[in-house]
Amino acid sequence: xxxxxxxxxxxxxxxxxxxxxxxxxxxxxxxxxxxxxxxxxxxxxxxxxxxxxxxxxxxxxxxxxxxxxxxxxxxxxxxxxxxxxxxxxxxxxxxxxxxxxxxxxxxxxxxxxxxxxxxxxxxxxxxxxxxxxxxxxxxxxxxxxxxxxxxxxxxxxxxxxxxxxxxxxxxxxxxxxxxxxxxxxxxxxxxxxxxxxxxxxxxxxxxxxxxxxxxxx
Amino acid sequence: xxxxxxxxxxxxxxxxxxxxxxxxxxxxxxxxxxxxxxxxxxxxxxxxxxxxxxxxxxxxxxxxxxxxxxxxxxxxxxxxxxxxxxxxxxxxxxxxxxxxxxxxxxxxxxxxxxxxxxxxxxxxxxxxxxxxxxxxxxxxxxxxxxxxxxxxxxxxxxxxxxxxxxxxxxxxxxxxxxxxxxxxxxxxxxxxxxxxxxxxxxxxxxxxxxxxxxxxxxxxxxxxxxxxxxxxxxxxxxxxxxxxxxxxxxxxxxxxxxxxxxxxxxxxxxxxxxxxxxxxxxxxxxxxxxxxxxxxxxxxxxxxxxxxxxxxxxxxxxxxxxxxxxxxxxxxxxxxxxxxxxxxxxxxxxxxxxxxxxxxxxxxxxxxxxxxxxxxxxxxxxxxxxxxxxxxxxxxxxxxxxxxxxxxxxxxxxxxxxxxxxxxxxxxxxxxxxxxxxxxxxxxxxxxxxxxxxxxxxxxxxxxxxxxxxxxxxxxxxx
Numbered sequence: 054x055x056x057x058x059x060x061x062x063x064x065x066x067x068x069x070x071x072x073x074x075x076x077x078x079x080x081x082x083x084x085x086x087x088x089x090x091x092x093x094x095x096x097x098x099x100x101x102x103x104x105x106x107x108x109x110x111x112x113x114x115x116x117x118x119x120x121x122x123x124x125x126x127x128x129x130x131x132x133x134x135x136x137x138x139x140x141x142x143x144x145x146x147x148x149x150x151x152x153x154x155x156x157x158x159x160x161x162x163x164x165x166x167x168x169x170x171x172x173x174x175x176x177x178x179x180x181x182x183x184x185x186x187x188x189x190x191x192x193x194x195x196x197x198x199x200x201x202x203x204x205x206x207x208x209x210x211x212x213x214x215x216x217x218x219x220x221x222x223x224x225x226x227x228x229x230x231x232x233x234x235x236x237x238x239x240x241x242x243x244x245x246x247x248x249x250x251x252x253x254x255x256x257x258x259x260x261x262x263x264x265x266x267x268x269x270x
Numbered sequence: 271x272x273x274x275x276x277x278x279x280x281x282x283x284x285x286x287x288x289x290x291x292x293x294x295x296x297x298x299x300x301x302x303x304x305x306x307x308x309x310x311x312x313x314x315x316x317x318x319x320x321x322x323x324x325x326x327x328x329x330x331x332x333x334x335x336x337x338x339x340x341x342x343x344x345x346x347x348x349x350x351x352x353x354x355x356x357x358x359x360x361x362x363x364x365x366x367x368x369x370x371x372x373x374x375x376x377x378x379x380x381x382x383x384x385x386x387x388x389x390x391x392x393x394x395x396x397x398x399x400x401x402x403x404x405x406x407x408x409x410x411x412x413x414x415x416x417x418x419x420x421x422x423x424x425x426x427x428x429x430x431x432x433x434x435x436x437x438x439x440x441x442x443x444x445x446x447x448x449x450x451x452x453x454x455x456x457x458x459x460x461x462x463x464x465x466x467x468x469x470x471x472x473x474x475x476x477x478x479x480x481x482x483x484x485x486x487x488x489x490x491x492x493x494x495x496x497x498x499x500x501x502x503x504x505x506x507x508x509x510x511x512x513x514x515x516x517x518x519x520x521x522x523x524x525x526x527x528x529x530x531x532x533x534x535x536x537x538x539x540x541x542x543x544x545x546x547x548x549x550x551x552x553x554x555x556x557x558x559x560x561x562x563x564x565x566x567x568x569x570x571x572x573x574x575x576x577x578x579x580x581x582x583x584x585x586x587x588x589x590x591x592x593x594x595x596x597x598x599x600x601x602x603x604x605x606x607x608x609x610x611x612x613x614x615x616x617x618x619x620x621x622x623x624x625x626x627x628x629x630x631x632x633x634x635x636x637x638x639x640x641x642x643x644x645x646x647x648x649x650x651x652x653x654x655x656x657x658x659x660x661x662x663x664x665x666x667x668x669x670x671x672x673x674x675x676x677x678x679x680x681x682x683x684x685x686x687x688x689x690x691x692x693x694x695x696x697x698x699x700x701x702x703x704x705x706x707x708x709x710x711x712x713x714x715x716x717x718x719x720x721x722x723x724x725x726x727x728x729x730x731x732x733x734x735x736x737x738x739x740x741x742x743x744x745x746x747x748x749x
Contacts, residue, residue: 105400116397120414132406133399140406187397
């Protein structure tokens with residue numbers, strides 16, 4: 054489904070990915086782990102570029118419109134599925150049909166009561182859940198997420214990750230929390246300095262590999 | 271190099287009468303000019319509405335060079351010059367006033383809206399699916415982000431449009447300027463000040479009666495009011511653009527033989543252009559540049575003197591508020607009216623123009639630099655005395671922004687310097703006004719094109735300087 058063969062990516066003079074080879078099959082739940090600057094975000098974006106149209110992305114900095122309501126931000130996930138006139142109408146007056154579709158998603162994320170609140174007035178955690186809701190509302194088979202639970206408290210983070218992995222067929226996410234990665238992913242890719250250090254099921258990831266991955270440069 | 275001579279016989283006597291007028295305003299006179307007040311507001315609303323619509327459309331294509339050049343050109347020509355151009359085309363009716371405001375403001379809005387869009391936060395667009403239609407993309411991912419800035423700038427421009435609308439009366443349109451000029455000329459200073467005080471009140475009260483939700487109602491009413499008075503002869507429009515503004519040698523044979531025949535003798539046209547440049551163009555450009563440069567330096571000095579008066583690090587309480595109101599009054603008075611008043615006092619020379627443009631811009635920049643200085647947190651070891659604090663703590667930290675503001679206004683000063691020629695100072699406006707009075711529209715348009723070109727050169731130079739110095743007009747203090 055997603056195939057990268059010997060791919061390198063650089064920003065100006067900095068090499069962010071070095072000869073990466075990754076194959077991801079449909080239905081896999083993959084977590085990318087590694088220290089900051091390992092190239093996780095770059096790898097996510099590179100994979101996302103391969104299937105942009107049929108994927109959703111939860112951005113690390115949410116990419117929300119703070120001036121619009123939670124409802125409208127979530128609705129943006131399917132802007133390309135509607136006619137422009139309908140989108141404009143929905144911007145002026147939220148359509149009942151869309152409210153009915155968006156409400157259950159927000160409810161499952163504990164955000165139903167904030168549906169018509171301005172995003173800019175919400176906490177970081179609530180904004181992050183809005184970004185997740187937008188990705189879920191896109192109703193596609195593949196979801197990419199860059200640190201999707203970094204602002205959510207540990208208990209709720211587990212619930213949110215469970216929801217994402219249960220409702221979406223293929224999930225590729227980067228996580229800072231190794232525990233959450235081991236708990237919710239079926240495949241762990243450890244990255245360091247733009248290279249894949251290991252790529253294996255969570256049960257095979259041991260302390261030695263982790264300390265090798267996170268050792269100071 | 272500048273002519274600074276005072277040519278009136280009794281300037282102090284006139285100043286005394288002006289001062290008496292200031293404290294004895296005749297508000298009954300305002301009642302008599304109520305229609306002019308209404309016209310001033312109506313022209314401003316119609317003009318600003320049209321320019322917002324057209325400017326918004328052009329802003330979408332602003333990255334396209336021809337659009338950028340077109341906008342630079344239309345905003346480089348002052349609204350009074352536009353009024354002088356439109357007068358023979360549409361006649362002395364409200365359409366002339368509305369277009370004179372709408373055309374240059376369109377160029378301004380297109381530029382500023384495009385800049386706001388460019389400098390806005392683009393990150394929300396990452397959340398918009400990439401195959402979304404551009405219109406949906408704009409309304410969901412862009413407009414909400416820039417809306418507050420657009421609204422803020424547009425309402426500021428409404429204030430400017432009211433000032434522009436008022437001064438259009440000086441070229442004969444039925445707005446406040448018309449009555450101000452008459453009152454000035456007749457020495458009725460109590461009437462002058464009553465009109466000015468009401469005008470200040472009008473501007474100061476804008477935020478109370480121009481609310482976002484009902485502003486469309488004002489626009490509809492404004493258009494309804496002027497729609498009855500607008501008359502337009504397409505014959506005149508066509509004749510103006512295809513005949514009257516063509517260089518005289520191209521039309522001469524037709525005029526002499528009583529037809530509208532056009533001949534294309536380029537040598538004669540070239541000679542015609544050279545002649546205008548040598549007799550009036552170069553002299554006008556020189557005087558305009560000299561005046562602009564004196565004003566640029568003068569404005570800089572006034573700004574540096576004025577900003578501590580409204581800055582919390584130097585003034586507190588009543589003195590600060592008093593200074594702030596003085597600056598508001600000076601900047602609310604259109605520079606054209608200030609120049610006209612000074613001209614009555616000292617006669618025609620550069621002096622009234624220097625003071626008028628310098629004071630107006632100094633008040634604006636003094637306010638902005640003061641605002642900027644207010645954002646500064648003084649260091650723990652900042653000098654205690656005001657003079658040392660000014661020179662060694664505050665001024666060095668606001669100097670970058672001060673220069674940015676000053677160069678940003680350079681283009682405006684140039685536009686104002688040119689236009690004040692209409693009042694008898696030998697800048698480009700003087701020659702343009704003379705050409706129009708002599709019914710030589712070809713010459714007037716040619717000189718207006720030179721003015722626009724000069725303005726565009728200054729605008730570009732200012733941008734290059736600001737880029738080189740890495741200074742921005744945004745209110746962010748350097749640490």
